[in-house]
Amino acid sequence: GAVVSQHPSRVICKSGTSVKIECRSLDFQATTMFWYRQFPKQSLMLMATSNEGSKATYEQGVEKDKFLINHASLTLSTLTVTSAHPEDSSFYICSAYGLLGTDTQYFGPGTRLTVL
Amino acid sequence: ELKVEQNPLFLSMQEGKNYTIYCNYSTTSDRLYWYRQDPGKSLESLFVLLSNGAVKQEGRLMASLDTKARLSTLHITAAVHDLSATYFCAVDQGGSEKLVFGKGTKLTVNP
Numbered sequence: 001g002a003v004v005s006q007h008p009s010r011v012i013c014k015s016g017t018s019v020k021i022e023c024r025s026l027d028f029q030a031t032t033m034f035w036y037r038q039f040p041k042q043s044l045m046l047m048a049t050s051n052e053g054s055k056a057t058y059e060q061g062v063e064k065d066k067f068l069i070n071h072a073s074l075t076l077s078t079l080t081v082t083s084a085h086p087e088d089s090s091f092y093i094c095s096a097y098g099l100l101g102t103d104t105q106y107f108g109p110g111t112r113l114t115v116l
Numbered sequence: 117e118l119k120v121e122q123n124p125l126f127l128s129m130q131e132g133k134n135y136t137i138y139c140n141y142s143t144t145s146d147r148l149y150w151y152r153q154d155p156g157k158s159l160e161s162l163f164v165l166l167s168n169g170a171v172k173q174e175g176r177l178m179a180s181l182d183t184k185a186r187l188s189t190l191h192i193t194a195a196v197h198d199l200s201a202t203y204f205c206a207v208d209q210g211g212s213e214k215l216v217f218g219k220g221t222k223l224t225v226n227p
Contacts, residue, residue, distance in 0.1 A: 042219070043218065046214055105213065
């Protein structure tokens with residue numbers, strides 16, 4: 001089946017620093033990738049939609065200058081949390097939707113971000 | 117705005133029992149998904165339901181979709197401990213592939 005990887009799986013950083021999270025589709029080309037955030041014991045909230053070669057579309061309430069998304073190729077999207085603060089600590093999950101003839105998104109394993 | 121409601125949010129059941137989780141959504145959609153999430157892990161896809169009356173089964177889990185009632189159910193048959201997890205339904209926003217998730221149902225199956 002289709003595999004989506006994320007790197008790193010876990011990151012701890014100091015307040016004020018920036019953190020980059022990578023999302024890769026390993027065995028298929030992803031026309032669209034999505035970034036979600038999940039706080040403890042809560043559901044997933046869509047942050048943004050990332051399409052290869054174009055600007056990301058952010059959901060209402062998500063600061064585009066804080067969460068920078070780049071979709072450089074059909075297999076790679078990156079999320080950079082700039083000037084991270086403790087309230088940005090969360091589980092970030094990406095998903096990829098590609099030309100596989102299936103009607104489903106494939107989710108990455110997630111990245112747990114802790115900002116001290 | 118699409119809203120997705122799941123109930124119950126918490127479910128504790130004994131092994132061997134049956135139960136149903138419900139997922140209601142507020143606007144028309146033609147795709148509904150069920151996912152499983154184990155603690156500290158990402159989502160595992162269980163079912164994709166694409167049309168009214170769709171029914172899919174995998175092991176002890178069976179999912180169905182009624183698009184007229186805007187309702188999906190996830191039925192658990194003869195639960196076993198390994199089914200303990202949080203189950204999410206998610207609905208596609210008008211074919212955009214953007215998903216709106218329910219709050220999840222935390223299922224605990226007790227021996």
